[in-house]
Amino acid sequence: MSINTGSWRLRIEWSMGSSSACGTNLPQTVSQPQSIIDDIFGDGFFWAVPKARRSLERRRTRRNGSTKLEHWATPRKNIKECLVCGHWHLAHTICGNCYDKVRKETEEMRATMNKNDRDYNAPHTEVVYVYQGEEKDTELLKGKYVVEVDKPRPEWFSKFLLTKALGRR
Amino acid sequence: MNFSLFCSALVVPCRFSNTLATKLVERHRKSKLASHTREEAETKDTTVLTAPRDYKFVYPEFLPDPTWWKRDRIREKLEREDMMRRRSVIEIPEFYVGTVMAVESSDKYAPGKKNRFVGICIQRGGHGLRAGFTLRNVIDGQGVEVQYDLYNPTIIRLEVLKLEKRLDDELLYLRDAPQEYSTVPFDMEPVVLPPGIAVPINTMKVKLGPRPWHERWERQELKGVEDLGLPERFYKRAAEVAKPWQKHDLMRDYRLAINEDETEEIMTDVYGKMQGIETQQKLRRRQGPGPAK
Amino acid sequence: MLRIPIKVTARKLPHAGGRGSGPQGRINKMRKLVTALIRHERIEGQYQWVDEARGYAERLILEAQRNGDTHKGTMEMADYWLLEKDLVHKLFKVLVPRYTNYPASFTQLWSLGETFPGRPVPMAVLELKGNPWPPVVPKERDQRNSLVNILLDQARKDYRQQKYESIAALELNKQSEQQTSNIDDSSASTS
Numbered sequence: 015m016s017i018n019t020g021s022w023r024l025r026i027e028w029s030m031g032s033s034s035a036c037g038t039n040l041p042q043t044v045s046q047p048q049s050i051i052d053d054i055f056g057d058g059f060f061w062a063v064p065k066a067r068r069s070l071e072r073r074r075t076r077r078n079g080s081t082k083l084e085h086w087a088t089p090r091k092n093i094k095e096c097l098v099c100g101h102w103h104l105a106h107t108i109c110g111n112c113y114d115k116v117r118k119e120t121e122e123m124r125a126t127m128n129k130n131d132r133d134y135n136a137p138h139t140e141v142v143y144v145y146q147g148e149e150k151d152t153e154l155l156k157g158k159y160v161v162e163v164d165k166p167r168p169e170w171f172s173k174f175l176l177t178k179a180l181g182r183r
Numbered sequence: 184m185n186f187s188l189f190c191s192a193l194v195v196p197c198r199f200s201n202t203l204a205t206k207l208v209e210r211h212r213k214s215k216l217a218s219h220t221r222e223e224a225e226t227k228d229t230t231v232l233t234a235p236r237d238y239k240f241v242y243p244e245f246l247p248d249p250t251w252w253k254r255d256r257i258r259e260k261l262e263r264e265d266m267m268r269r270r271s272v273i274e275i276p277e278f279y280v281g282t283v284m285a286v287e288s289s290d291k292y293a294p295g296k297k298n299r300f301v302g303i304c305i306q307r308g309g310h311g312l313r314a315g316f317t318l319r320n321v322i323d324g325q326g327v328e329v330q331y332d333l334y335n336p337t338i339i340r341l342e343v344l345k346l347e348k349r350l351d352d353e354l355l356y357l358r359d360a361p362q363e364y365s366t367v368p369f370d371m372e373p374v375v376l377p378p379g380i381a382v383p384i385n386t387m388k389v390k391l392g393p394r395p396w397h398e399r400w401e402r403q404e405l406k407g408v409e410d411l412g413l414p415e416r417f418y419k420r421a422a423e424v425a426k427p428w429q430k431h432d433l434m435r436d437y438r439l440a441i442n443e444d445e446t447e448e449i450m451t452d453v454y455g456k457m458q459g460i461e462t463q464q465k466l467r468r469r470q471g472p473g474p475a476k
Numbered sequence: 477m478l479r480i481p482i483k484v485t486a487r488k489l490p491h492a493g494g495r496g497s498g499p500q501g502r503i504n505k506m507r508k509l510v511t512a513l514i515r516h517e518r519i520e521g522q523y524q525w526v527d528e529a530r531g532y533a534e535r536l537i538l539e540a541q542r543n544g545d546t547h548k549g550t551m552e553m554a555d556y557w558l559l560e561k562d563l564v565h566k567l568f569k570v571l572v573p574r575y576t577n578y579p580a581s582f583t584q585l586w587s588l589g590e591t592f593p594g595r596p597v598p599m600a601v602l603e604l605k606g607n608p609w610p611p612v613v614p615k616e617r618d619q620r621n622s623l624v625n626i627l628l629d630q631a632r633k634d635y636r637q638q639k640y641e642s643i644a645a646l647e648l649n650k651q652s653e654q655q656t657s658n659i660d661d662s663s664a665s666t667s
Contacts, residue, residue, distance in 0.1 A: 098614050103589065107587045107589035108586050108587065108588065108601075108613055110589070112613075113588065113601070113612060116609075116610050116611070116612055116614075119609075119610050120610060123608075123610075124516075133515075134560075134562065135562050136563055136565070136570075137566075137570075138565050140574070140608075143608050168610070170610075171610040171611075252484075426499070428499050428500045428502075428503045431553060431556045431557070432503060433535040433536065433539070433553065434486060434528075437478065437482075437531075437535060438482075438485075438486070443542070444477040
């Protein structure tokens with residue numbers, strides 16, 4: 015193998031193990047005129063192999079990628095504090111802690127509804143949840159599907175969701 | 184300087200001088216400060232015109248290309264006005280795929296410098312000023328198709344000889360059918376429909392000739408074709424490559440078409456302008472054919 | 477016209493209906509999500525899937541609203557998109573009246589972000605507006621009485637007071653100057 019040939023192709027040649035591939039057999043090929051390709055490879059054939067060596071720079075970039083390193087190294091500035099509970103969350107997301115509370119409450123509410131109506135025969139009217147100690151014979155609830163929840167309404171869950179809250183100042 | 188006055192002008196960045204951001208135009212259109220909205224608000228109560236619901240099928244070329252990166256509201260509007268100007272000069276009748284039509288166009292090399300072609304409309308497409316249609320006929324035992332641009336200024340006269348629809352949106356399969364299906368005599372008399380009648384639908388089914396064909400017709404859901412009589416493997420393969428999920432893909436439909444609100448807006452605009460043009464045309468017809476210009 | 481921002485091209489979501497399920501699997505997943513949304517009015521899922529399903533749900537409600545339950549094509553669509561058929565009634569009898577004369581979008585999407593530690597997949601909550609559940613984002617607190625706000629209010633008041641006083645002083649000065657000049661003029665004219 016000469017110095018100039020630093021390619022993978024030659025290495026594969028050696029690994030073929032065919033005797034005719036060696037440089038020492040060159041005079042024989044001259045005396046027996048054959049196709050050069052047949053002479054070199056014999057019965058062997060190429061797998062899909064890289065054609066050129068990956069340089070040091072490329073290898074390092076691939077493994078540690080400048081963008082990745084940059085991403086890991088830079089401090090995140092899009093982290094916010096929840097104004098209600100004080101937990102941290104990303105700027106474009108909602109607070110996970112607050113949402114956990116909501117999810118738990120939702121599941122409890124869902125469990126109180128009649129299972130058949132909830133999962134198989136959806137009522138043909140709006141569903142209204144009435145907590146403990148709240149009126150259920152009012153004009154507003156007439157003709158609606160009323161579900162009673164056996165506990166008082168949580169403090170953070172306002173009954174008047176349509177009225178506008180007082181904003182931050 | 185009053186800032187609100189400044190806002191009412193549509194500021195166009197120089198970098199995109201030949202295009203306008205859709206958002207920007209929308210904002211200007213809806214702005215209460217813009218002059219046109221003020222005029223609209225004043226005159227709105229007097230003229231309320233709403234286009235009939237099937238208007239978009241009668242004049243489909245007024246709907247712009249729905250490809251999102253090809254859209255430009257101002258260009259579309261200008262094009263619509265150009266189309267109207269052309270329609271005020273030449274009568275472009277209502278026609279559909281399957282209608283028998285005659286087209287008279289100017290031809291430098293023809294005797295009398297005019298050329299007349301009669302045929303069945305097998306395809307109709309394009310948007311705006313680039314809208315067009317294809318006529319097919321058989322001349323001396325040879326199938327001939329001519330593509331026309333609807334708003335080409337060399338067209339002298341467009342005439343509908345027999346107004347009807349077919350079961351399919353395109354009749355390209357007539358190329359593979361026997362010639363009698365696409366043969367129309369050149370001296371055909373126009374068929375007059377009674378007024379106020381809906382456009383009749385021709386439910387004729389075409390019997391295609393033997394393979395090879397121009398396209399794999401068994402893979403298209405054609406309604407106006409008789410049973411193709413192919414071996415089982417063709418239908419099997421057709422079922423394999425079919426895309427049945429596209430039929431109910433609501434968002435695909437939405438992205439591939441101009442949405443209903445916009446269609447209504449455009450068609451109302453077109454309807455208002457067409458009223459004036461139609462009255463002009465009626466007057467001209469009563470006066471009788473003048474010298475050709 | 478939809479009232480939500482949509483991507484100009486649809487997401488392919490190759491794994492939505494399981495690996496190798498292709499576009500049919502994607503649309504099946506979308507059907508499941510739309511059905512679940514109409515049933516429960518609030519669902520959680522991968523952001524990409526849920527965001528894609530949002531368009532379908534919006535479009536379905538819009539079509540139902542526009543064409544009503546006597547339109548054949550719309551009924552066919554409702555039948556296809558709602559896997560559980562009792563929801564067809566809900567769509568036309570509950571949701572359509574709920575959203576009549578509704579100027580905004582019918583659904584709301586909240587981003588939950590990725591769970592850490594865990595699978596780094598962004599999740600989201602999709603809900604129908606006007607649902608009976610507690611609000612996802614709690615009501616904003618009344619912070620008028622917080623110490624900072626009270627101090628700021630007072631500072632603002634003081635600043636305004638100062639400004640008024642200075643203006644008043646200026647006016648007084650001007651008036652006195654005018655009076656003196658008038659007196660001078662009158663004395664000059666009399667002399």
